[in-house]
Amino acid sequence: MLLFCRRDQTPADRDALLTAARAAGFHPQPMGDRIIGLFGAGRVDELSGLAGVERIAESDGTPLLATLNGHEPTIVPVGAARVGEGFTVIAGPCAVEDRQRVLDLAHRVKDAGATILRGGAFKPRTSPYSFRGLGRTGLEYLRAAGDATGLPVVTEVMDTRDVPLVAEHADMLQIGSRNMMNYSLLVEAGRAGRPVFLKRGMSATLDELLHAAEYLLLEGVPGVVLCERGIRTFSTEMRNTLDVSVVPLLRERTHLPLIVDPSHATGSSRFVPAMARAAAAAGAIGIMVEVHDDPGVALSDGPQALHPDTLRDLIRQLREISAIVNRTPAPPAT
Ligand code: PEP
Ligand code: MN
Numbered sequence: 001m002l003l004f005c006r007r008d009q010t011p012a013d014r015d016a017l018l019t020a021a022r023a024a025g026f027h028p029q030p031m032g033d034r035i036i037g038l039f040g041a042g043r044v045d046e047l048s049g050l051a052g053v054e055r056i057a058e059s060d061g062t063p064l065l066a067t068l069n070g071h072e073p074t075i076v077p078v079g080a081a082r083v084g085e086g087f088t089v090i091a092g093p094c095a096v097e098d099r100q101r102v103l104d105l106a107h108r109v110k111d112a113g114a115t116i117l118r119g120g121a122f123k124p125r126t127s128p129y130s131f132r133g134l135g136r137t138g139l140e141y142l143r144a145a146g147d148a149t150g151l152p153v154v155t156e157v158m159d160t161r162d163v164p165l166v167a168e169h170a171d172m173l174q175i176g177s178r179n180m181m182n183y184s185l186l187v188e189a190g191r192a193g194r195p196v197f198l199k200r201g202m203s204a205t206l207d208e209l210l211h212a213a214e215y216l217l218l219e220g221v222p223g224v225v226l227c228e229r230g231i232r233t234f235s236t237e238m239r240n241t242l243d244v245s246v247v248p249l250l251r252e253r254t255h256l257p258l259i260v261d262p263s264h265a266t267g268s269s270r271f272v273p274a275m276a277r278a279a280a281a282a283g284a285i286g287i288m289v290e291v292h293d294d295p296g297v298a299l300s301d302g303p304q305a306l307h308p309d310t311l312r313d314l315i316r317q318l319r320e321i322s323a324i325v326n327r328t329p330a331p332p333a334t
Contacts, residue, residue, distance in 0.1 A: 001038040003028075003047065004054040013052030020047055032218035063214035066224070071255035076195050076223030079152025079171040081115045083195075083225050084257035087322040088286030089315055090154060090197075092118035094263075094301035095131060096138035101293070106145035108308035109291055113315035116172070117142070117151040118288060122158045123300060124178050131299040139169035146171070154197050160188040167192040177202045177229055177264070180212050190219025197288075199227040199261070206246060210254055226250065226258045227288060228279075230265030239267025239304070242275050247282035263290040263304045272306055273314050280321040287318065 003021070005014065017036065021028035025042035037059075038044075044056055075084040091114035096102045106117050121138025123131065134141070139155065146153035152171035157163055158179060166173055172195045179185055180201035189196050196216050200209045213224045228247070230240025242265035250258050260279035262272045276287050292298045292305035306314070 001026075001044065001056055002031075002059045003036040003038055003056045005034045005036065005052050006054045007034070009034075009052030013050075017047070017050055017052055020050055033220065035218070063210045065217035066210045066213040066254050066256060068253060068255055073251075074223065074255045074257060076225050076257060078116060078154070078195055078223070078225075079146075080150065081152050083116075083223075083259070084285055087280070087319050088116065088257075088259065089114040089311075089318070090116040090118050090259065090286065090288040091291045091311060093120075093292050093298065094290045094305065095120045095123050095133050095299055096142050096155075097134075097299050099141045099144065102141050103145045103148055105291060105293060105308070106149045106151060108293065109311060110149045110151055112308055112312035113319075114151070114311070117146050117149065117153045118155070118174075118290075119145075119153070120156050120300075122156055122162060122166070124156070124158055124176050125300070136165065139166065143169045157185070157189060160185050163188040163192050167194045170194065172197050172225070175199060175212075180204055180209065183212075183215060186212055186215035187219055190216040190221040193222065195223035195225065196221055197225045197227060197259075199229050200231070200246075202230070202232045202240060204231075206250060206253065213254070213256060224256050226254070226256050227261055228258060228265075228284075229261035229288075238265070238271065240265050242266065242278070244275075244278050244282050247279060247284050251283060257285050259286045259288050260284045261288040263288070263301070263306075267301075267304050269295065269304055269306050269310075272304060273310070273317075276314055276318060277321060280318045281325060283325050285322075289314075 018028050024046040027039040029037040075082050091109040096119040119142045121133045123133035142153050154172040154174050155170045156174040156176050157166040173189050174197040177199045216224050230242050233241040262275035290305045295302040295305040
């Protein structure tokens, strides 16, 4: 059972409700500001008339805030950008490597038509011997590159302890594939006052993805952008398998905008443009793509990085494809 509190409930109402719920035989558990979970076999009739109660309802297990429910598609402001309006391109290096390089790349992706700058400062790496990012210094370089170009920036946060630091430097927090189910991190990130870019876990179902988004929304996050970045399948030819069919499927299930990441989906710059075009053709509202001016020397994910010149041509194509896909059908000829 879920008890929905009124918007105008006072802290005293809330404390009294928790006490009354225990006395009525429940194990109450606050969920965000306005919901109290009622667990166990208690007596609902003792609670329904109390101050601060809006309603009490059985939960059917579906996310309440992330699902469509007649909601218009959400537009998420990220700095000066608006994700969900037009075609969004988030581009930049896998990792922030040094001040000058990320600054140059920021200018080049902006010239190519990107609208948001990406770059990892805290890098989740499979091997602890790989480059793990510059940490705080990387955040400072990324922020400086964003400020110099006017591009909002997104970067990953891996640890609850780093949420305030990353939120101070970034316009949007990224929760990576490996952490989509790190529920403590979702709660902290949801409270940080920044929109969150939530990547689908590499073995996560859509239901699990939407429930992860629900954790953020329950904490009052100012916006959630979902990202399909490829999933683990039996196919080992590519780094992952791009699950492009989720683009139309998620549109039916959630109001949250969905971005596709063809870089981590394929692991190879040869296939990134084709998969980006497939995403746009399926109706994605944007892509996240890794870019490097010299992929051969990149400190992480060089093989999947596009050159900025390739990005320019690709963005032009994607905007054309997206315009065709989103064109309202012409009225029938009379
Ligand atoms: C990334 O975007 O930098 C990243 C690590 O991606 P993922 O979490 O999808 O592997
Ligand atoms: Mn990467």
